[in-house]
Amino acid sequence: MLAAVMDRYGTPDVVRVAEVARPVPGAGEVLVRVRASAVTSADSRIRGARFPAGFGVPARLMFGVVRPRRPTLGGSFSGVVEQVGSRVGDVAPGDEVCGMTGLSLGAHAEYVAVRADRLARKPAEVTHEDAAGLLFGGSTALFFLRDKAGLGPGASVLVNGASGAIGTNAVQLARHFGATVTAVTSAANAELVSKLGAERVIDYADGGLAATTERFDVVLDAVGNLPIDSGRRLLSTRGVLLLVVAGLGETLRARGNVVAGAAPERVSDFDLLLGLVARGEITVVLDQIYDLAGIADAHRRVDTGHKVGNVVVRVTR
Incomplete structure (x- = not known):
């Protein structure tokens, strides 16, 4: 072969x-x-x-x-x-x-x-290309948002790196769970992430997160460029910082309202995600x-x- x-x-x-x-x-x-x-x-x-x-x-x-x-x-x-x-x-x-x-x-x-x-x-409604593209980013976003942050209706979510494999799924899953989403990405991808469900888009090249004074219930960093101290500054009183990409130092420091680590590969999660795509509720x-x-x-x-x-x-x- x-x-x-x-x-x-x-x-x-x-x-x-x-x-x-x-x-x-x-x-x-x-x-x-x-x-x-x-x-x-x-x-x-x-x-x-x-x-x-x-x-x-x-x-x-x-x-x-x-x-x-x-x-x-x-x-x-x-x-x-x-x-x-x-x-x-x-x-x-x-x-x-x-x-x-x-x-x-x-x-x-x-x-x-x-x-x-x-x-x-x-599912027959999902192409092989979409299925292959879905699982890595989708299962990672699902694990952090649902299992680690307990995301639910009315929560506010910031997704840093909203146009990547994990970020595009995180934006859509957050909306699926009833949250409002702010996306950090480039100006060129602002229209895309808005169509995926982001209510507000922050251009990382135009001041980015350093310029925002908002606080969020969940901050998901899918890039690995958000230090823990900077991420905590963006959290609401009971907010959670999700470090999807983190070095060893950040991983060891991740406790309390900071979560890091690897997402599991579970067939039950694949089934859920594939069902959402088959029904047109999220897009790959x-x-x-x-x-x-x-x-x-x-x-x-x-x-x-x-x-x-x-x-x-x-x-x-």
């Missing part, structure tokens, strides 16, 4: 398409023919060995000290079941599914073997779609830091 592989860390040019062995599913696994897979900021960080401050050493130990231990990246995917293991009974060849592979990665390939209990059924924002042969260009786009929503590679048709 064809897969995007890399044998060293570096620029997008280290990623190439090569012929590799097709994975064989274990007894509790499913072999999925990948139709689409997201290229996320996490993929970019791993490829370039550019990890949040303080996480460099543990990340290298996890992903490979000298060279990548997992040559094929990609964690969010959508596709069609090709083969099932001997202990799998709830999905069958031909079923359309999607999911995330966790630390195993491997979804930037024509086939990926995944545990059956990590798969969600893709896709920046660009590349063929697998353009994987290096997809990485370059993510590396600009200016992608809007999600970058996706279409692997098979």
